[in-house]
Amino acid sequence: MLLDLKELFVSDGARKSAAYPLDLTGVDVNGEHPFTSPVNVKALVVNTAGIVSVTIDVDFVYSTSCDRCLTPIKREFDYTFTHKLIESLEEEYNDDYIETPDLQLDLDELTTSDILLELPSKFLCKGDCQGLCQKCGHNLNLGDCDCSKAEIDPRLEKLKDLLN
Numbered sequence: 795m796l797l798d799l800k801e802l803f804v805s806d807g808a809r810k811s812a813a814y815p816l817d818l819t820g821v822d823v824n825g826e827h828p829f830t831s832p833v834n835v836k837a838l839v840v841n842t843a844g845i846v847s848v849t850i851d852v853d854f855v856y857s858t859s860c861d862r863c864l865t866p867i868k869r870e871f872d873y874t875f876t877h878k879l880i881e882s883l884e885e886e887y888n889d890d891y892i893e894t895p896d897l898q899l900d901l902d903e904l905t906t907s908d909i910l911l912e913l914p915s916k917f918l919c920k921g922d923c924q925g926l927c928q929k930c931g932h933n934l935n936l937g938d939c940d941c942s943k944a945e946i947d948p949r950l951e952k953l954k955d956l957l958n
C-alpha cells in the first residue's frame with residue numbers, strides 16, 4: 795500500500811492511518827515460504843511538531859521448521875516498528891530516517907523489510923532440542939537410536955561399565 799504523505803509534511807498534528815492484511819505468501823526465506831497467512835498491518839503516520847514518524851504494528855504467524863530436528867513449527871509474532879520520515883536526506887545516510895522523495899511511503903516494502911530484519915535467525919522447536927542423529931536421521935527428541943550404542947570404541951567399553 796502506498797501512503798500519500800503530502801498533508802503530513804505540511805501540517806503539525808496531521809495523522810493518517812491504515813490497517814490492512816499484507817500478503818507475504820510469495821516471500822522466500824531460505825527456500826521456504828513461511829508467511830502462510832496474511833500479516834495484519836496497522837500503521838499510523840503523525841506529524842508531531844514538524845517531525846513526521848510512522849509506527850507500524852504487525853502480527854502474523856510464521857511457519858518454518860526446527861533448525862536441528864526439522865519438525866514443523868508455527869510461531870506467532872507481534873512487532874512494533876517506528877521510523878522517522880524525511881523528504882530527502884541531505885546529510886549522509888542515516889539509518890534513523892526513511893527517505894520519501896515523492897512524498898509517498900511504500901508501506902508494504904517497509905513493513906516487509908522490518909519484519910525480515912527482526913525475525914530470529916534460528917528457530918528451534920524447543921530450547922534443548924536434541925536434533926537428528928547424524929548417522930540414521932532419527933529424531934533424538936523421541937529417544938536414543940541404536941547408533942550411539944554401536945559406535946562406542948571397545949577401549950571405552952570398560953569405562954562405560956564403570957560409569958554404569
Ligand SMILES: [Zn+2]
Pocket residue numbers: 860861862863864865918919920923924925
Ligand atoms: Zn527440534
Ligand SMILES: [Zn+2]
Pocket residue numbers: 927928929930931932939940941942
Ligand atoms: Zn542413529
